[in-house]
Amino acid sequence: MSQPSGSSRPTRRQAIGVTAGALTAFILAGIAHAAAPSGHAMADDAHDMPEAFDEVFQGRRIQGTPGAGHMHHGGGYGVRIDGRELHVMRNADGTWISVVNHYETFATPRALARAAVVELQGAELVPLL
Missing domain, CATH: 3.30.1880.10 (protein ne1242 domain like)
Incomplete structure (x- = not known):
């Protein structure tokens, strides 16, 4: 299926690609946040x-x-x-x-x-x- 020229709507493939990219970035950001040392852990060690x-x-x-x-x-x-x-x-x-x-x-x-x-x-x- 082709889009008529002049249409600004994304194709289904483009929409899926953008969604997959956003989800991947969101997941990687969550993993990085979970793996990062927090100041609380250092304070707990002192206690x-x-x-x-x-x-x-x-x-x-x-x-x-x-x-x-x-x-x-x-x-x-x-x-x-x-x-x-x-x-x-x-x-x-x-x-x-x-x-x-x-x-x-x-x-x-x-x-x-x-x-x-x-x-x-x-x-x-x-x-x-």
């Missing part, structure tokens, strides 16, 4: 930061301090065993791992520090270079 602890566990002094440690791994939380830093990392699901127990996750840095003491079996932490 989820575990409290400090300082205790003796199986004869070893373990300490945990918010705002300490490596920001890019531990999310700003430091853990020490007998004054030596235990490198820790917070996973995306909120659990914690360390260089001592790298394949086992823990709900809190305190639980992680206690497990590291058990795993060390009296050995000293060696600094990572």
Whole structure:
């Protein structure tokens, strides 16, 4: 079917193409918005930061301090065993791992520090270079 010359009405094919393009743009914009980090997630992380602890566990002094440690791994939380830093990392699901127990996750840095003491079996932490 051809349009008479001078008609400004779009063809069915053009209308479908414009609609499909608009829907695609709308869907892609929604996906991009959902994937973009929000300021709320960062604020929630600050509220989820575990409290400090300082205790003796199986004869070893373990300490945990918010705002300490490596920001890019531990999310700003430091853990020490007998004054030596235990490198820790917070996973995306909120659990914690360390260089001592790298394949086992823990709900809190305190639980992680206690497990590291058990795993060390009296050995000293060696600094990572």
